[in-house]
Amino acid sequence: xxxxxxxxxxxxxxxxxxxxxxxxxxxxxxxxxxxxxxxxxxxxxxxxxxxxxxxxxxxxxxxxxxxxxxxxxxxxxxxxxxxxxxxxxxxxxxxxxxxxxxxxxxxxxxxxxxxxxxxxxxxxxxxxxxxxxxxxxxxxxxxxxxxxxxxxxxxxxxxxxxxxxxxxxxxxxxxxxxxxxxxxxxxxxxxxxxxxxxxxxxxxxxxxxxxxxxxx
Amino acid sequence: xxxxxxxxxxxxxxxxxxxxxxxxxxxxxxxxxxxxxxxxxxxxxxxxxxxxxxxxxxxxxxxxxxxxxxxxxxxxxxxxxxxxxxxxxxxxxxxxxxxxxxxxxxxxxxxxxxxxxxxxxxxxxxxxxxxxxxxxxxxxxxxxxxxxxxxxxxxxxxxxxxxxxxxxxxxxxxxxxxxxxxxxxxxxxxxxxxxxxxxxxxxxxxxxxxxxxxxxxxxxxxxxxxxxxxxxxxxxxxxxxxxxxxxxxxxxxxxxxxxxxxxxxxxxxxxxxxxxxxxxxxxxxxxxxxxxxxxxxxxxxxxxxxxxxxxxxxxxxxxxxxxxxxxxxxxxxxxxx
Numbered sequence: 001x002x003x004x005x006x007x008x009x010x011x012x013x014x015x016x017x018x019x020x021x022x023x024x025x026x027x028x029x030x031x032x033x034x035x036x037x038x039x040x041x042x043x044x045x046x047x048x049x050x051x052x053x054x055x056x057x058x059x060x061x062x063x064x065x066x067x068x069x070x071x072x073x074x075x076x077x078x079x080x081x082x083x084x085x086x087x088x089x090x091x092x093x094x095x096x097x098x099x100x101x102x103x104x105x106x107x108x109x110x111x112x113x114x115x116x117x118x119x120x121x122x123x124x125x126x127x128x129x130x131x132x133x134x135x136x137x138x139x140x141x142x143x144x145x146x147x148x149x150x151x152x153x154x155x156x157x158x159x160x161x162x163x164x165x166x167x168x169x170x171x172x173x174x175x176x177x178x179x180x181x182x183x184x185x186x187x188x189x190x191x192x193x194x195x196x197x198x199x200x201x202x203x204x205x206x207x208x209x210x211x212x213x214x215x216x
Numbered sequence: 217x218x219x220x221x222x223x224x225x226x227x228x229x230x231x232x233x234x235x236x237x238x239x240x241x242x243x244x245x246x247x248x249x250x251x252x253x254x255x256x257x258x259x260x261x262x263x264x265x266x267x268x269x270x271x272x273x274x275x276x277x278x279x280x281x282x283x284x285x286x287x288x289x290x291x292x293x294x295x296x297x298x299x300x301x302x303x304x305x306x307x308x309x310x311x312x313x314x315x316x317x318x319x320x321x322x323x324x325x326x327x328x329x330x331x332x333x334x335x336x337x338x339x340x341x342x343x344x345x346x347x348x349x350x351x352x353x354x355x356x357x358x359x360x361x362x363x364x365x366x367x368x369x370x371x372x373x374x375x376x377x378x379x380x381x382x383x384x385x386x387x388x389x390x391x392x393x394x395x396x397x398x399x400x401x402x403x404x405x406x407x408x409x410x411x412x413x414x415x416x417x418x419x420x421x422x423x424x425x426x427x428x429x430x431x432x433x434x435x436x437x438x439x440x441x442x443x444x445x446x447x448x449x450x451x452x453x454x455x456x457x458x459x460x461x462x463x464x465x466x467x468x469x470x471x472x473x474x475x476x477x478x479x480x481x482x483x484x485x486x487x488x489x490x491x492x493x494x495x496x497x498x499x500x501x502x503x504x505x506x507x508x509x510x511x512x513x514x515x516x517x518x519x520x521x522x523x524x525x526x527x528x529x530x531x532x533x534x535x536x537x538x539x540x541x542x543x544x545x546x547x548x549x550x551x552x553x
Binding site for chain 1: 245246249250252253256257259260261366367368397398399401402403404405406407408432433434435436439440458461462465468469472475476
């Protein structure tokens with residue numbers, strides 16, 4: 001079971017940039033014979049179905065090698081039946097939603113990986129003076145959680161993590177023009193406020209919905 | 217009006233509802249899920265003494281609304297912003313006839329905004345013309361995550377949506393309140409994305425676009441477009457109660473809005489009956505940016521007066537008693553690359 005929980009640590013809520021395990025979205029993990037069953041629950045019945053689908057299908061993907069059969073059950077969602085059927089059949093988002101969807105969810109995921117990167121980048125350089133920002137490389141950053149988080153977000157997007165890689169890059173990994181830095185960092189700060197605020201709200205709603213004790 | 221420390225605040229609650237979520241009006245399980253979600257918002261963000269019972273929350277009626285807003289709540293004028301949710305509730309969630317009757321009885325206190333759904337195409341467009349006359353519409357509330365047939369959402373820049381906006385402009389309906397929700401068509405897009413509002417705001421410069429919940433959960437995208445579009449405004453529905461549960465986050469929201477927009481483009485609302493205005497107004501007047509958050513300037517009394525009522529009063533031509541008004545700031549949209 002520990003192995004399954006550890007694997008689920010790698011499944012992120014793309015919108016909140018946090019693992020579904022620390023967010024409390026994994027209600028239970030049970031191995032019964034050949035079948036590994038994971039129950040997921042979300043803060044509201046109306047969480048966006050696209051994000052719900054991503055988390056459920058990602059959960060199945062990371063557990064695939066741990067048991068002959070993996071069953072992911074999303075509980076109490078307005079689209080629970082649809083999503084559970086789609087994930088069980090490995091139908092993909094378009095296969096699950098048919099005419100309602102135009103394509104699979106990689107572009108949506110990418111949008112939020114970019115937001116997470118921008119926020120992590122701003123957090124990592126918050127105390128660096130403006131005049132040093134233009135030439136700042138990863139090796140100039142102190143070893144901290146913020147730096148580690150930035151490296152992870154860069155890797156997710158396929159940006160380099162070599163010591164001499166420039167820190168301040170846009171959503172495509174291209175170095176930001178020096179003149180744009182103050183405004184882009186100011187915007188990246190807003191992105192971070194948004195993500196953190198949403199994560200806090202979602203945690204609170206989950207606690208309220210399921211009458212959970214405060215844990216965070 | 218609310219008075220504190222020798223200052224008088226004219227209050228416009230720019231987003232209220234008269235809803236009916238009782239079981240007999242629920243069309244299906246989603247009607248229950250929807251009001252349960254609202255009730256969780258209410259329980260999660262309210263001070264303990266302000267939490268209602270579930271039964272009270274399902275339906276309030278006109279009398280209770282008048283008391284909560286005007287007798288107990290300091291509100292001078294309130295604007296109905298109905299959500300139809302016809303796929304979840306038999307007679308709709310927002311109660312059109314009841315709210316309009318109440319508005320007709322108290323025209324000095326209430327304004328009725330209606331809603332439309334561009335997926336109803338020509339039929340809905342014809343109805344809009346009749347509704348504009350019947351209700352004397354100055355504004356509308358649009359919910360892009362409304363379910364309709366096999367579609368679970370629409371975009372403000374869809375072709376039929378533009379026909380409705382053109383018609384609204386012709387009919388003198390100037391104020392378009394937009395509320396984003398969790399679904400859209402196609403479903404693979406980010407339903408909360410406000411890029412469609414950006415397009416519409418550019419193409420309809422005579423209309424005001426008030427984005428409810430100030431774009432939350434996409435505050436940053438909202439701020440970015442509002443910086444570039446001077447006719448985009450922030451509605452504070454749902455943001456206000458964070459004052460209680462998470463004052464530092466609320467300080468960040470207000471600080472960001474004042475930085476990217478300005479004090480003339482932010483509107484208070486209680487989002488009644490999600491919350492009641494009394495405690496929100498009292499706490500907002502007392503609220504200050506924490507001293508250690510030096511990235512934001514302290515809130516001024518003039519800013520609070522504008523946010524609590526004067527901005528919405530100006531947008532809706534609601535008369536403000538002598539001595540209570542504050543002049544707007546002259547500010548060009550910040551130029552961004």
